[in-house]
Amino acid sequence: MEEIKQAVSSAIKKNIIAELETNIQNRAQRISDEIVASDFFPHAVEKLVNEATQEIIAELAPQQEKPPRYASLYQFAEKFLLPMYGTTKSQSARAAWSPKWWAHPEAVARIDTLWRRFEQLRVQEPLTHLETFLRLYGDYHMRYLMDANGVFAQCAKSDYATIPLRSIPMN
Template identity: 35%
Template sequence: MTNDIGLFAPAPGSGDSGVSAEKPAEEPKAPELVYGSAEEFLHEQLLPTYVRDVDNRALKWCIEWYFHPEALSRIEALWRAWEHLRLDGATGMSVWWRDHADHHMRVLLDPRGPFHKCDMQKHRDPEHLEPKKAPAGWFPDVRGIQP
């Protein structure tokens, strides 16, 4: 077996710095978003394709969904995942439906989910969980610690 380490490195003293005279390859341009916001995605893509009979018993929705922090975060996650997975022409959309849409929509529409106090016509502010602070030192700030 041969040792291939350094196989393509310039020979010492050859004067070849390894820098190509060709123009460096441009980095690929990031694909443009289809939707400009989570709200646009919700109105243009998600709700027109994810159709359910919301009866306020088995499924709940709030007409003012944007007042619910959990809903905002989940819809933002759905949008970002959709924008990423749409680029996978093989299984991207299947993965999005299975791992993202089905999961998050099941939680959002659950009668005990974030819209549990609301209905299709009336928003009621959600009650936030009130945490108690942990004893000092239990959760040190690790932002400045290098791994």
């Protein structure tokens, strides 16, 4: 009798498992058909293909780096920074600056950092790099450099009527 019970139980389990497998397969097929037929599916596949293509292209042919706008920190200072933070005759007493800024290691370090950040932002944020640079980096460091108690506080001041901050060319 025990053998019959086990045989019947085993047959019932096999039938239930077979029926569950069939039901699961049918349901999975219906869900798959619904997904493929939906508007979402082609767009999702297209997006995945485009992303994979871009990754492959980037891996196989890395983009050329954008050349720097300014070739050196000195060019950056002369062509951009000094004109940007220039002062007028009436304000020159407040702006501590040295025409030999390049002879002050602490100033060179800050201006070098500013130049590198400017070039990085120019590539990373082509449309907003200038605002980001001035607000977060340029204004901060130039305020420190030009402060009455800053790096150039002990330098002799002359009143120049020029717009850019003063600079003596490096010979």
